[in-house]
Amino acid sequence: MGVAGLVLAAGAGRRFGMPKALVRHRGSLFVEHAAAVLRAAGCHPVVVVLGASADRVRAEAGLAGAAVVDNPGWAGGMGSSLRVGLAELADSDAEAVVVLPVDTPGVTAAAVGRVAALSGPHALARATYHGEPGHPVLIGRARWAEVAEQATGDAGARPYLAAHGPLGVPCEDVAAGEDVDRPEDLPR
Numbered sequence: 001m002g003v004a005g006l007v008l009a010a011g012a013g014r015r016f017g018m019p020k021a022l023v024r025h026r027g028s029l030f031v032e033h034a035a036a037v038l039r040a041a042g043c044h045p046v047v048v049v050l051g052a053s054a055d056r057v058r059a060e061a062g063l064a065g066a067a068v069v070d071n072p073g074w075a076g077g078m079g080s081s082l083r084v085g086l087a088e089l090a091d092s093d094a095e096a097v098v099v100l101p102v103d104t105p106g107v108t109a110a111a112v113g114r115v116a117a118l119s120g121p122h123a124l125a126r127a128t129y130h131g132e133p134g135h136p137v138l139i140g141r142a143r144w145a146e147v148a149e150q151a152t153g154d155a156g157a158r159p160y161l162a163a164h165g166p167l168g169v170p171c172e173d174v175a176a177g178e179d180v181d182r183p184e185d186l187p188r
Contacts, residue, residue, distance in 0.1 A: 002042070004043055005098050006047050006097050008085065010074035015182050
């Protein structure tokens with residue numbers, strides 16, 4: 001049993017002005033970078049959840065080696081994408097999943113590997129940056145059903161994480177965890 005990877009890449013990126021999956025930064029699309037980081041850290045399988053502009057993302061992004069699935073309810077928020085991704089992984093043999101939003105280009109394979117090293121069916125951990133919670137998040141298989149049940153709107157797994165206190169894994173020495181919400185947030 002291994003650790004799966006899940007990229008949440010379905011949003012329209014309203015604040016950014018375009019779907020963040022299609023943002024090109026440092027030679028690759030955000031969605032390509034996120035999937036590649038998970039693969040480089042040893043996650044298998046890697047699932048990418050698309051929504052807004054899914055056809056365009058499929059046409060422009062190099063996602064070989066990843067299972068790409070559509071979230072027809074993507075406009076309802078990140079919670080619906082988390083549910084779709086966990087459902088896609090239900091038949092896998094993964095004992096846990098590392099969840100990575102597409103808009104975290106500073107996350108590295110080293111950070112994913114550090115968090116994934118804590119995997120187990122009951123695992124619950126997340127990267128921290130200077131003491132602040134960030135991504136990626138590790139969720140053990142035994143928790144998937146309850147996480148999916150509580151994942152609504154744009155909160156994703158936040159309510160579950162708040163209630164269950166994930167182990168914090170310091171990653172500021174190997175990654176940057178800031179979300180990119182607007183073009184001016186892009187790392188220089």
